[in-house]
Amino acid sequence: MDDPAKQWARLSLKAKENQTIDLPPAVECNSRILVAKLFTKRKVNLEALTRTLRSMWRSIQTFEVRDLGSNTVLLIFEDESVPQKLMMQGLWTFDKYLIGLNKPLGEESVEDATFDRASFWVQMHNHPLCRIYTATVEQVDASTIGECRGRFLRVRIQLDINQPLCRGRMVNIGEAESQWVAFQYEKLLIFCYWCSVLNHDEKDCHLWTDGSATVRTEDQQYSAWLLTRPHHKSSTVTSG
Template sequence: MRKVWRLVKSVKFRDLNAEFTLVEFEDSRDRAKVVREGPWSFDKHLVLLKEFDSLIQISKLELVKAPFWVRIHDLPLIARNEYIGKLVGSALGEVLEVDLDKGEMELEEYMRVRVMLDISKPFLRWKRLNVGKGASCWVNFSYERLPDLCFFCGVLGHTLKDCEFTDPEKLDPTKLPYGQWLRASFLST
């Protein structure tokens, strides 16, 4: 992870048990960068990060939320603003940020919203949006840096072949409710 995170100063990894590792950053800016640029994955598995609380017992520690940049596609021009970004993003989870300067409108193909998602639940694929004067439309979502996701149940942590809710041998792969289209393509820099 040190190489992937491209840190300026050193970092220490200490195993707390078989599931959890404590990460100690020498520089608070490195820590902020790692938190800000996530989510991260290792070996196609999501790396969940949480601020350390020394009062909590390790056996009581739960990690079910992760921040993701979500792209909102097919928004009408009138709805490509910070207010709508927050409104639509709140249907997914806690909105952390809308990738727009205050008062700006998004004129690109999609709007980006950073949302804290509950990864124990199926990911949302689309949402109906009322845009005014009785008009409504469907907006689609794609997720940046999305690790392994089951294309049948929409939950992270396993793939279709390991899903407990279905037999992959009996499924038509063209009729799955989720697919590669949920993975956002890489941003060009």
């Protein structure tokens, strides 16, 4: 297929086509919409997806779902406050696959939508309780008096879903010896056990498709140990 730029260079515009049209001032029209992408290679049935969304969002009385192709849909709501609420309340899933949400801003079109970030609740085990860096997280799970100490530190973090999930990090604590802080992700979705990336599963990973004759499932570096059950009966406060 020719380069679109080369195709454009060969076009000969008629006089009417070459006339410039002044567009009216921009009108905010994106406040009621979200663009959603399903992170699965399988073709998603639009009716099944719509039923699932209406079940998850049963408190939202009216919204419309339009197919944009490539497992991407446009969501149109009556209430302008709903899109931002859904963005804040996620994580949302369909058949255990991540639903990426994007809220177009200003004059962005649906084609400009990107789906590279999602927010997760993460349990940090063996984290030094006196060292809490709230600037790096969206929320910290804490009691009504602001106490967040317990068996683990629980935080809501926005992650780049194109990057591998971290199993933990080595941290330095002053002059003391470095220690391992293990991460466990609540409500973790289908992800790749080969490379730990969220936007595909192990059957679609290039490490498997390119080297299926030599790789073995027992060689997988990532597994369900990254997953933990949701932490119930907790309150959350926005981090500082």
